Amino acid sequence: MKTIHSYTTLTLLLAFIISSSVQAQQRRPWSPQAKGTAIGAGVGGAAGAIINKRNRVVGGVIGGLAGGAAGYGVGKSVDNRRKTNARIAAAEREAAEARREAALARQEAASAANKPAVVVNRPVVAQRKAVPAAVGAVAGAGVGAALAATAFSAQTVSDPYSGNALFLSNTHYGDQSSAYPTSEVRRKSW
Structure with missing residues (x-):
């Protein structure tokens, strides 16, 4: 009876996996703040548990909260730096495009002077x-x-x-x- 139950379960599971037409949605990447918070909470929780030897749970919770807050701050600064760099790059591209258009206008003006x-x-x-x-x-x-x-x-x-x-x-x-x-x-x- 147990083998019949196992085979039936395995067959249904296999049929479900093969015939499934459901596609997973594309996962969005984590933001720098979320990454920083997760890493900071993990490291802070582990460090808090190691440091507080009397009550490791309380030490882990306090360390996790402190580490999460610090990680969020680091992630936010990384995100701000990326946005600033992107803004600077966009301004440089725009300035280069303006210089290119000005040079093209000068070239057209020079050729128009001869016509x-x-x-x-x-x-x-x-x-x-x-x-x-x-x-x-x-x-x-x-x-x-x-x-x-x-x-x-x-x-x-x-x-x-x-x-x-x-x-x-x-x-x-x-x-x-x-x-x-x-x-x-x-x-x-x-």
Whole structure:
């Protein structure tokens, strides 16, 4: 009877293991605070039990609490250091990307200086009245006066978005209480 019971149990266990379609969830790694607390509590409990020879249980509990608190502090400092290093690395990557974009812009500007001028439609808002003076100043500068005359035409100043739906004009241009008051076009905030 005992062997039948053992074989039945073994067969059911084997059938359960083989036919099980349940998958374990992916375990998340321990945080540095949890690791520090676990290690500190274990070491502190063992040290407390060894040190207090009269009552090892009380010594282990007190040592475990003290070790857990110390371990949590160490884990927290490790976590803060990792976060700081990650923040610094992200800032360095961002600065390197900005330097790369600036170098690319300088390179494009240098190559654009060798090409003939192309009319670029820039947004101009009605509140901005210094545009004709700026056009005259650029045209009268002597250097590239012909290029400036073709680049800034009367049509460009009066109607900058004729057929150009790539940008949305900033209706709050110059309004200091709005976002991006110095930008003539709307920008993404991220």
